[in-house]
Amino acid sequence: MDIQIESMTTAEKLFAMERLWNSLQADEAFTPPDWHAQVLSERIQLFEDGQVRFSPLEEVAWRLRGPQE
DSSP: OOOOGGGSOHHHHHHHHHHHHHHHHHOTTOOOOHHHHHHHHHHHHHHHTTSOOOOOHHHHHHHHHOOOO
């Protein structure tokens, strides 16, 4: 399969990533790589230590899109 990723818009790329992720999640044989657990553990520790904070999805979407009229 030859996909011209470079010519895709950002929206098309995000849509493709979402479709791929949904496909992986539906595959019962799929297991995330071990390094995913390590990254998650590190991020949880940073949160517990107060070194990072999270934003609600709505706030992130607003920051990315800007105010909608």
